[in-house]
Amino acid sequence: MSVMRDDLQAILSVFAAAVRALLQDKDLAYADPAERALVARIRDLLHGQYAGWSIDLEWNRREDVIKRLRYGLSDHELIGKDAIVPDLIVHRVGKRENLLVVEVKKSTNKDFEGDIRKLKGMTEQAGPYGYRVGLHLVIDVKAGVAPRCDVYVDSELDEELTGWMHLELEGAD
Numbered sequence: 243m244s245v246m247r248d249d250l251q252a253i254l255s256v257f258a259a260a261v262r263a264l265l266q267d268k269d270l271a272y273a274d275p276a277e278r279a280l281v282a283r284i285r286d287l288l289h290g291q292y293a294g295w296s297i298d299l300e301w302n303r304r305e306d307v308i309k310r311l312r313y314g315l316s317d318h319e320l321i322g323k324d325a326i327v328p329d330l331i332v333h334r335v336g337k338r339e340n341l342l343v344v345e346v347k348k349s350t351n352k353d354f355e356g357d358i359r360k361l362k363g364m365t366e367q368a369g370p371y372g373y374r375v376g377l378h379l380v381i382d383v384k385a386g387v388a389p390r391c392d393v394y395v396d397s398e399l400d401e402e403l404t405g406w407m408h409l410e411l412e413g414a415d
Contacts, residue, residue: 247402247403249374250374250375250393250395250403251403251406253292253332253341253342253374253375254342254375254377254393254403254406254407254410255410256288256291256292257284257288257342257344257377258407258410258411259287259291260284260287260288260291261284261379261381261388261391261411262410262411263287264280264283264284264287264381264383265381265383265386265387265388265411266386267283270283270383271383271384271385271386274383274384275383276348277329277346277347277348277351278299278300278329280346280348280381280383281299281329281330281344281346282299284330284344284346285297285299285330288332292332292341292342294334295332295333295334295341296332296333296334296335297330297331297332298330298331298333298335299329299330300327300328300329326360326363326364328343328344328345328360328364329344329345329346330342330343330344330346331343331344331373333373338371338372340364340371340372340373340374341373341374341375342373342374342375342376342377343360343361343364343365343371343373343375343376343377344376344377344378344379345357345358345360345361345376345377345378345379346379346380346381347378347379347380347381348380348381348382348383349380349381349382349385349389354378354380357378358378358392358394361376361377361378361394362376362394362397362398363397364376365394365395365396365397366396366397367396367397369397374395375393375394375395375403376393376394376395377391377392377393377394377407378390378391378392378394379391387411388411391404391407391408391411392404393406393407
């Protein structure tokens with residue numbers, strides 16, 4: 243296994259531990275809160291786990307510029323596009339040092355298209371953001387499972403890391 247892939251697994255392993263803890267939380271299963279509440283809980287569980295990095299929710303700026311995503315759009319299609327607002331990011335504020343971008347959906351929300359486009363664009367290494375890895379996580383909090391956890395590296399679905407991540411999250415079942 244390459245050093246880079248080992249690094250990506252280390253990044254994702256920390257995140258997987260937080261998701262497993264979330265999925266084992268009986269109070270959350272009972273309450274079945276909204277996606278934003280689940281993402282906030284994941285952030286709480288990640289506190290102190292990525293030393294030297296900031297973990298932020300719905301971060302829509304780089305310095306004073308609103309983040310927009312050109313990925314897959316023509317100049318005409320880009321006009322009028324709203325800011326991109328990822329659910330959770332691990333980054334260094336004010337720098338182009340971006341580690342992890344995550345989009346979370348509850349299993350009842352099947353609107354994945356925008357999230358996948360965002361993850362592809364934000365992980366594109368030649369693009370403006372260059373996140374090392376992206377994760378599209380679907381959670382069924384009542385059942386305590388994550389039926390989908392697709393991993394994106396440099397704009398592409400990484401099937402090997404996706405399979406590995408599924409195995410990492412099986413401990414939540």
